[in-house]
Amino acid sequence: MFNYNKSTKKSKMNSGKIEDQFLTALLEKCGAAEQRILVALSGGPDSVALLHLLVATQKLWQGQLFAAHINHKLRAAAEDDALFCSKLCEHLQIPFFTEKVDVRDFSANEKLSIETAARELRYETLDRILREQKCNLLALGHHADDQAETTLGNLLRGTGLRGLAGMPYKFGNRIRPLLGLSQNDLLDFLKEQQISYRKDESNLDTQFKRNKIRHKLLPYLQQEYNPQISDALNKLSQISNHAEDYLVSEAGKALQAMTIEETEFKIVLDIERFWSYFDILQKYALRLAIEKLTSNQIRPNYSDLERIETSLKTNKIGTQIPLHGKWEALIDREVIVFRATTAFNFDMHVEMDGFAEHKDGWKITATRIDSAGIDPRNQATRFSQFTDNTKIKGRIRVRSFRKGDFFYPLGLKGKKSISDYFTDRKVALYKRKEIPIVYCDTGIIWIVGHHLDERFKVTSHTNSIIKFEFKDKNL
């Protein structure tokens, strides 16, 4: 189905070399052996070369091949591109799928740039076809020159090693087996093999920013500073990639070693342990903690991390550093806490003879019980208390600590600020907002795990008792 051009020995040797390189990347860096691979086929030289290289080496990677073309309907030749892809796959006997997407509509509705809208729709559609055809991998045609552009673009915008590393060979189910080959390698291959492709003259990209790098900056740097600038950028991207791999791995271990508490809503790190690591591992560990906690919703940059470290250095206890969205970092005496602020700003109704439940895994039950035979002094615990029902006014609620809170601690004379109470009891700052406070219109009833309020205690006159219980599935 695919014929080598055997006319000259040279071309045979060359094509052999590019295929070897391709196969090595495909197997070692993309983990593509025996997989079902869907090729994103635009009809341009890159994806056509990708498809042919996959076909040419199919016996060696031993998997199955599918192709999909997404018609963005953005340019006059779009229909012809789709037809070209369809015929190519028919000729190569590869299952082919094509879909039209309405980029302009989507871009207008979602208020996205044409470039972003096209990308989102393209990947959404490709992912759907991937699922429908039960493919494992989506193969993309990005090559070494694309990589150099990405590295240079990130560099210009401002980046660390992750940005310099550029696009990965494999990320999730997306693979880029051409990253080690230059556009010239691919064009030579296509020429030698007499493979035709669609000339991407009005390449979707040409309207956009990245093309300023491709068509202006890179040629300028090549001419004025270094003819091998793409190579230099690719090497740097490789080095950065390897450094990044190692740093992430080591920072992962460091993070584990400095983590003293971790739930869905927070990660608590030991500051002394933190300082024991090299500067770069500190930064990476902070980054990993934030990415882990936020499920990669926040990807902090170097300045964010520096800001946190500077606060840690000046050691201002109580400093809250807002991260994007609902997340924050809190500096406490011996720890730094990353947490979802929302999870610790709660205020809930406690159902009578029912409960209030917090997403962090605990609940508080309120149960009316018969007073006969109950002596709270014997049966109360840190997490279960008895109160006089008649003293409770309005609805029973439970909420997190607020500045200015006060109560009348059982057995002590008079009123006390809860903030002072916490300080006396050496409750860490970051823990204060996690402690449920049961209250009603009369005032604060119970600081869970700590202290009952004098006003609600059961006395010899109590007829009706409410029993509060705190249950934490994490405990």
Next chain:
Amino acid sequence: MFNYNKSTKKSKMNSGKIEDQFLTALLEKCGAAEQRILVALSGGPDSVALLHLLVATQKLWQGQLFAAHINHKLRAAAEDDALFCSKLCEHLQIPFFTEKVDVRDFSANEKLSIETAARELRYETLDRILREQKCNLLALGHHADDQAETTLGNLLRGTGLRGLAGMPYKFGNRIRPLLGLSQNDLLDFLKEQQISYRKDESNLDTQFKRNKIRHKLLPYLQQEYNPQISDALNKLSQISNHAEDYLVSEAGKALQAMTIEETEFKIVLDIERFWSYFDILQKYALRLAIEKLTSNQIRPNYSDLERIETSLKTNKIGTQIPLHGKWEALIDREVIVFRATTAFNFDMHVEMDGFAEHKDGWKITATRIDSAGIDPRNQATRFSQFTDNTKIKGRIRVRSFRKGDFFYPLGLKGKKSISDYFTDRKVALYKRKEIPIVYCDTGIIWIVGHHLDERFKVTSHTNSIIKFEFKDKNL
């Protein structure tokens, strides 16, 4: 001796800020506390600001200050610059030294570019003044914008993390305490403090390559791609610096763990151990090994290291990879050896009743002895042998193994190639050239540590004996 401009509160505050930053860098990154610092003073804004900042903070770093001006005699204003520097130091009461160097002559004689010649002469002279004045540190005026240029320049040329990291705050006795401050910071400081300086209009550098980056590329990138490009490059340089620190430290440990032999002339690494490390540590360990062995005469780049790793991967035993100059890497069965080729290509005369000495620490003595009472079968050892003097023709010499060598092993019948002999005896490839072979015009007499030649053995007819002994101070 140095007056702050106290006219406005703002200027006072600002200058306070820059001095704080400067002092932190000076103490923490340059280790300058209580040192004797020589400032390289050109008279331009950077070095003048450097000098004033050192004076302004002198009470806090508590050391002594000296200044030196090198007159390159390259431009018309050179004499005026020297005079300006001299007056400035007189005013500040700082010991001042000035010297003229002949850059044009030196450049012509040594066939160096003007830029290189000027730099070499400048540092040579500064280093001499440093020694004469018993100073510990040479302070240079490079600032953040210089750093951005260095990073960008290295990047364009092609570099890894070390190149991205740019110039270090401290390297040997050179310090660059201004690296964290931009040229604008310095100019603002000079303006606020009403400090005059020489305008470097025909800056020595302007004729040279780096200025194309400063005056063309950086402004272009700033205008077209990112107004904060210098900041972005400086951040990247910082990150790279921190990553480099960590990687060098970890690679040092890795290198130690994989080194199985180390002398002045070679480093032998265990290949299995080598592969157990992350890719980036492998590269760094190779780099460190080469730099260590060659006392930093060779600074291998990424491609050099890749070439070595590729040879290791294909596992072609016996592959010799020439490094620059007299060094090579040799791949053996289970080890890779970095070594000075010259150290193992020796051929020396062995003085009769004297010795030949090798720079690796061993020597071979040849002594005429009385044959009475000598029975070689009892007294010969691996490192001491007895031969029949009459069989020896010409001068006695000792040399390293050469391809095609053969001998007549004692007690075995006939001739044997030494290469086969080594293979039979499982002598590692890299060890073969280290084994001294004693010979004369008749042929090979003794493979030291291994085998005597049949032709030279002592018989009942022997009247005159030569005793050879091998002594190694490393053993």
